[in-house]
Amino acid sequence: MKILITGANGQLGLELQKQLATSSEELQVVSTDYLDLDITSLNQVKAKLLYVKPDVVINCAAHTAVDKCEEDIENAYKINAIGPKNLAIACDMIGAKLVQVSTDYVFNGDVPGARREDDVTGPQSIYGTSKLLGEEYVKTFCKKHFIIRTAWLYGEGNNFVRTMLKLAETNKELNVVGDQFGSPTSTVDLAKAIIDLMQTEYYGTFHGTCEGECSWYDFACKIFEIRGIDIKVNKVTSEQFVRPAKRPKFSVLDNFMLRLYGLNSFRNWEEALKEYLA
Numbered sequence: 001m002k003i004l005i006t007g008a009n010g011q012l013g014l015e016l017q018k019q020l021a022t023s024s025e026e027l028q029v030v031s032t033d034y035l036d037l038d039i040t041s042l043n044q045v046k047a048k049l050l051y052v053k054p055d056v057v058i059n060c061a062a063h064t065a066v067d068k069c070e071e072d073i074e075n076a077y078k079i080n081a082i083g084p085k086n087l088a089i090a091c092d093m094i095g096a097k098l099v100q101v102s103t104d105y106v107f108n109g110d111v112p113g114a115r116r117e118d119d120v121t122g123p124q125s126i127y128g129t130s131k132l133l134g135e136e137y138v139k140t141f142c143k144k145h146f147i148i149r150t151a152w153l154y155g156e157g158n159n160f161v162r163t164m165l166k167l168a169e170t171n172k173e174l175n176v177v178g179d180q181f182g183s184p185t186s187t188v189d190l191a192k193a194i195i196d197l198m199q200t201e202y203y204g205t206f207h208g209t210c211e212g213e214c215s216w217y218d219f220a221c222k223i224f225e226i227r228g229i230d231i232k233v234n235k236v237t238s239e240q241f242v243r244p245a246k247r248p249k250f251s252v253l254d255n256f257m258l259r260l261y262g263l264n265s266f267r268n269w270e271e272a273l274k275e276y277l278a
């Protein structure tokens, strides 16, 4: 099986490369990032896919700077919506499967409880609306698609865990939002789920996050507890900690579809975090 990864130098792309390299399966991996393959160019995407002829394309490329997307609207839509559309068109043309990674921010998140794959979406930010349009294009233009929505992702790269550890080096006290709830997810668990899923024909939309839930405040406290860092963490509200992009208050995802197929191997978020920080 030949697999092409886009955005391969990002957090998820790096973990996928690592796991695929040690996989026992007969897998051939072609890793690309912005410089080798700009997913916003249909010509480049078509030419690359016609040349490589992958069986599966995993799209890890995205504009993930949620606040920046609010002002960088055109690029957000180019990368998060037109990019996946180009990949969907080209994958369909060569009969390849497409794995599109999406986000909990496609939901409005005003109501408590875990969201299932068929729950009504209602993004509140440019990042969320552009990712949702990307999902719709993938569904429209590629028959053999998997959309996997994840959340609060951390791995090799910039993420909340690293931001907290960095801030702790220079601060004795931190303010962290305590009224937004989600499921911190390790790229290790997500990459494994994607590798399992891409080898099936269970096409459609999936939720893929670590089990359990917490607020950003709980997440920060757990990071410091595991690392034994003595720091005062103040729980603040979203209203006290205003950001350019509005975030959903409740964006816990239920891995309902993965469970139905017997493919939900995600660990509890605290267990995965301990391994990451070890």
Ligand SMILES: NC(=O)c1ccc[n+]([C@@H]2O[C@H](COP(=O)([O-])OP(=O)(O)OC[C@H]3O[C@@H](n4cnc5c(N)ncnc54)[C@H](OP(=O)(O)O)[C@@H]3O)[C@@H](O)[C@H]2O)c1
Binding pocket: 006, 007, 008, 009, 010, 011, 012, 013, 033, 034, 035, 037, 038, 039, 040, 059, 060, 061, 062, 063, 064, 079, 083, 101, 102, 103, 104, 131, 149, 150, 151, 152, 153, 154, 157, 158
């Ligand atoms: N991070 C999270 O908390 C989170 C939460 C929910 C869902 N997700 C989704 O999970 C997926 C993976 O996220 P991640 O955290 O691994 O992202 P990431 O670390 O930001 O990596 C994204 C990669 O895409 C590349 N890229 C940007 N524009 C591109 C283009 N036009 N063509 C090709 N590559 C391009 C980036 O390159 P440059 O660095 O050079 O720009 C970067 O290597 C994304 O679909 C994201 O929306 C992430």
